[in-house]
Amino acid sequence: MDFSDLLDQVHVIAKDAGAAIMSIYSREFSVEEKEDKSPLTEADKAAHEVIMAGLEALPEGIPVLSEEDAEGFAGADANGRYWLVDPLDGTKEFIKRNGEFTVNIALIENGRPVLGVVVAPALEVSYLAARDVGAFKIEWGEGKANERRAIRVAGQPVEGATWRVVGSRSHPSPDLAAWLEKLGSHDMVPMGSSLKLCLVAEGAADVYPRLGPTCLWDTGAAHAVVEQAGGRVETLEAQPLDYATPSEKLNPYFIVWG
CATH class of the missing domain: 3.40.190.80 (D-Maltodextrin-Binding Protein; domain 2)
Known part of the structure; x- marks a missing residue:
């Protein structure tokens, strides 16, 4: 499996879901309450539909576990793979309109996340990563470079540092x-x-x-x-x-x- 091409494809799907979220973010929207008392909005449902259609159109045919249809997930495929999706992570932040919400799409293989895309549509930023490809940040708003920039953790602070x-x-x-x-x-x-x-x-x-x-x-x-x-x-x-x-x-x- 070519993770580099797949990463680009999943990023497009996540950004499309982000666009669906932002079309609702810009107006009044309804809020429901799920059984666990967590909030659910029109945007959660709209993003879920976009992502499901996008992932199901990919040639790999990998099953999808989405927060908004967990009951519909029949399990990983014969290779231990499945898509793990949160169509709108941070629904409380979405309701507060502070911009700190994301679209999350991961590929799991034998219990490990081997590919991940996180899109923050209100902040116009994406984080992408895949095994043997690397980790990247893209700032894609108007006037931004819209280019992958490799990212790296800072490492443990030196002794005595904050x-x-x-x-x-x-x-x-x-x-x-x-x-x-x-x-x-x-x-x-x-x-x-x-x-x-x-x-x-x-x-x-x-x-x-x-x-x-x-x-x-x-x-x-x-x-x-x-x-x-x-x-x-x-x-x-x-x-x-x-x-x-x-x-x-x-x-x-x-x-x-x-």
Whole structure:
């Protein structure tokens, strides 16, 4: 499988989904509540439809697990592959209209994210990564270069330096304060959606501790970006975050290290 070409194709699909989201973002929209009390908007549904049509049109025929149709997922293919999709990650940020929401599309192979695309349509920025291809950032708004720029994590700060910690804007965790106290001197940067992982991937933050609930589709795409940029996404037991059992939708707590 040519990951370079596939990465370009998936980026187009994600940007098309982002355009569908922005057409709704620019006007009044309805908000529903799902069974788990999380919000659902017209934009989530519109982006889901765009992504499903795009991925199903690809020649590989890989099954799709989307947040908006988890029940329709029959499992990975014979090669252990499936698409992992969050059509609109950061719905709360979308409702607040702060721009910090993303389209997430990941390719999972034998439990590992081997390709990931994260598009932030309101910010007009994309993060792309694939195995043996690398990790990249593209700023594609008007007047921007619209070119791939290779990204790399910053690495662990030198001893005594202040850690740049990125954290959730909408999901504060009571466990986080104790973890940060052990970390030592730090500056906290709040951010929504999978952009938190992407900030670590591009070297703009050193660590992202997530001591609260997330689902597989929240992390898969940006996890691929972090790994291809030289970082790690690990459980509290220092094991790689795993996607081999998609029937278990919730991730364990994890740390993203630059």
